[in-house]
Amino acid sequence: MSTLSVLFDASHVLASQRWDEFLQQTINGLTLGSVYALIALGYSMVYGVLKLLNFAHGDVYMVGAFIGFGMIQWLGFRGAGDTWAPVVSTWFVLLVVLAVSMAGTAGLGVAIERFAYRPLRDAPRIAPLISALGVSFFIAYSMQLMFGSQQRDYNAFGIDNGKLFLDGVDIGNVRVPLLRIIIIVSAFVLMLLLWLLVTRTRTGKAMRATSFDREAAAMMGIDIDRVIVFTFVLGSALAGPAGVMFALRAPASVTMGFVAGLKGFTAAVIGGIGSIPGAMGGGLILGMAEAYTQGYISSKWSDLFVFVILIGFMLFRPQGLFGKADIRKV
């Protein structure tokens, strides 16, 4: 072959390699971002209704991951090379695990609201924030007290000999594994359901009214307590599946809540805290930003870049991408 054609072939390979890498990183980013988006939604909704940054939300997510782990243990999948043979039951099991963790975290969220935030509804703004910090600490270390600091591995790879990881859809040269598709799709479905709930139902309307102006909504006959509880239920119910989805792919530990909460929080802020489409968009953007900075700039300093981006946002566009500038009515 002539040198020209060899060079052409080489550059073609390189270009397609680069394209493959880009595609793969995008998928990585979407997977990460879906989880962040679910967490961010919880933050955003609670902030919208209560103007409270719920620092304990990350730990609720962690509890969700542990509930999922407990379920999988209890259902008999010990992870030591066990496989569940028929594929049907795998889906079913996953669904059940998601549902149970949803219920569990929703309950936890309601309890937190009832005991740590409701008494502080009329207190100075700083009080529920500090209470949230306390709750976050309390939950994280209570989990450590009860379950120890070892990492918990779902060992989803053991299901059907790794079917969830190795089979999938091919886009060009890149294979998108089944599990990632499940995660991204379920996250989207959940977010879609949430969006429908908030925009099309009466309770959703009540939520939006309360976040706009709590006193006026109360005077219009909306039961504020109910709405707030409902918001917490929704937000925390999303954190549970997020935890399960994360833990299906990477080990869970009692310290994962803090970092994940921070990331979800960043996502909510980037998208515009208080805005639901903002949280979704912010989550995906953050996930992709993380994947791209790790992939293309430097894996060591990717955190730094993300934080700098965030601080930049806060300084120049604090309302985020989709939020509205905060006008205080005196």
Next chain:
Amino acid sequence: MSDDRLDPYDSGSLSAPLPGAAEAAAAEGATSPAVGRDEWVARHGANLAGRGGIVGTIQARLASVPWWAWLAVLVAIVALIPVGFESGYVRRVAFDTLIYMLLALGLNVVVGWGGLLDLGYIAFYGIGAYAYAMLSSSHFDVHLPSLVSIPLIVALGAVVGLLIGLPSWRLSGDYLAIVTLFFFQLFITITTNGDDVFGIDLTGGSNGISGVAASVDPLSFFGWELPQLTDAGAFNVAYIYVALVVFVIVFVALRFVNLSRTGRAWRSLREDPLAAEMMGMPINWLKLMAFSFGAAVAALTGTIFASLNAGVFPNTFQFPLLITVYAMVILGGAGSMGGVVLGAIIVNVLLEVLREPGDARYVFYVVVLAGLVAVLRFSVRLVVVLGGTILLGFAVHVITSVVSDRAVAGSPAGGGFLTGAVDRWVVLPDSLGAWAPISYVALVAAVLLLTTISGWWRIAALVPTLYLGAFVWENVMLAKPEPTRYILLGAILVTLMVARPAGILGERRVEIV
């Protein structure tokens, strides 16, 4: 309030009750805030109606002691600790407490006086420590004497505080908290990974700057060096005195700042930022100054800390430390200098005591008893609760020991004279297994439930809850004192915020919306 007495703006006559006021106030009764009622008027009745009798006299006498007398007493106690205790450990704990007191004072400026939620405060502490390690060590081969590096670092802290406070110009409460939190994360990332910044070893990375290679200098004043350890390896007492002197200086300085115009401006900023702005106060500058002062105090503390430890490690300056200092400030009462100092002492001593299961046990039972007395006073109900719990305990213990030998085969952790009583009263299985998480969750649920019911139902529910609490404490929490410490910190923060946001010595604030 006693703090008013210390404000020179208030002349003596205003603080003494007018004749006949006590009767009038008693007739009016203590009032609580409500919609449509002026706050000062509402609190006035309670202010004037102190407590009568001996207790009231003692309280009045205590309240009339001037602040510098309290400070002198504290200084005397701390200065005498090394004399009374030869143990290097006790001295080291005293030093650590002084450090925490300083940190709490600094945070008090930002949170208590400025009303700003600064979640990046520990980063300033870290900056001070790292700066000292860089300026007085062989890391970059710069060996500035302490008398030069320390003021330099304080100034550096103030400048960085100013810079980080700049976002507060445009942002309010929550957003500021977010920015400071992210600044903190940035600091952690840089210090942990800073061993290869374009090829330069800046911060020593995850190993920090320490050890023989870096050779961080001990403090030296006028050429006189203070070694960190004695020949027997014990902690050098001189560092306590240095920290004490610094503490006194900072305390007095902050006292004067608080009494100045700036202090009053901060108070009005905290009470109602909007009104303060409308009154023409430069609230943005005030916020920056609060940040700056807090940061300077933290940086100063960092230098002493770095010199004693002969190094800095990134692991020290992390989130748990932030929560600890916050717990101290909140417990003591944000806004009150004496309060946060007290909070620092209580929290740090508590945390140290909790390391040993035997000692932790004392504290637990003392605190529970004190709590019961505080809530129930000396009344029939108290007797019922205590008696009921003790009886229930013995009954359960006897029954379970009859049913199963293994259920009482364990022994109490640690030592101390309470173990005998505890062994006979609390059910101590030799291994709990899955019952540990279950009983813990049951305890938390029970305690939360208690807050929702009232009356005799509450008394009835209190008895088994107390016993369950003792059970969980002995079996689960004492077995692992380490997470227990942080659980208690978290619980302190939440309960304080819900039940008594003013802490011990703080002022009750009512947000006027």
Next chain:
Amino acid sequence: MRRRWLAVTALVAIVVAALASTAGAGSSATASSQALSCKSTMKVAFLTPLTGDAGFLGNEQLSWAKYAVKTLQKQYGLKIQLLAGDTQLSADLASSLAQKYIADPKVVGVLGPSTSGAVQATSQALFRAGLAHVSPSATRTALTKGNEKQATPAFFRVVPDDDIQGPADALYMVDKLKVKKVVVVDSQEPYSVGLANSIERTLKAKGITTQRESVNVNTSDFSPIVTKVPGDADIVFFGTQQPPKAQTFAQQLLEQGKKAKLFSGDGANDPDKFKVPGSYVSNFAAPINLFPYNKNIIAGWQKDNPNATLGSFGPPTYGSVQVLFNAIKRACDAGNGTIKNRRDVIKQVKKISVKNWILGGSFRFSTKTNDPLNGRFYIFQIQSNGSYKLVDPTIGS
């Protein structure tokens, strides 16, 4: 008014409780010179991270330490109480705790500190106070070797240091696996960074192409890094201390269709948690259940810790206790039933020898440094049934 009253009461209560607790701890600064009868209960302190990012390490070690103290004291005819101090991975806390144990005259030896940073911070104080400290896991080479040793002559360790593991692994990759391209990943904490640096150095010296990556210590989803692994890389080295993370990394390599196999250090050695076939693990010992004389020890430990699995941090802790007790016993014998000065224990530590060492073979200290004699690393490959097969016992300096 009421506040002040509450404040004073609170302060008094706390001070009383604290004084009651320190009454036992406070003693003369000449604690080291008090003679101790070997028939009395002596204490051994353990400095290890029990909460925080490294909590899993400390807790595993503590469970083995407790078991070892319980069973070995009868064997050596001693009465020892174990004190555990949580350093939370923070060196200044380690210094505070060291002060606590120095001040206690009944403490005759220290187990740990488990982390190299804590050793560096406390060795000076412990040495001056005459306390021997035997660590099961502080592997930073500079602690005992080099021109400026960061630890003191009172510091001993029972596992080989990082500069043995790094070259051992790297040379195996070069000589036996014939690698051309290696990706080296660290997780931004001292152990993995030290190991990664060591491996990268050795590989570069041999002319192998290396690519260096770094992940946050809290990360457990490594997909972006895995994507960066070139398709023709042979090995990815990831020195993590958490076996589930090694497992995840190896699985993600498979997921993204990379040819590279994962190679991890002793921190990931856990046949229950890390078992992706084809991966490599290096460890300072063979799995302890391969040695028949360990059967009773393992069974006894598992009875005390029903839900726990055998990790790689625990057994060296057992070994450290054995070394320390051995030294204490020798000091007792040399002093005719009393330990006149706890410094005597330090003198005895290097002289000990242990047959049926829990990590295999017998144990002595090297004559030149306070490291194990002939410390070496073993390299295992994970088989398709998840078991670890020893593939290299010969290379190791």
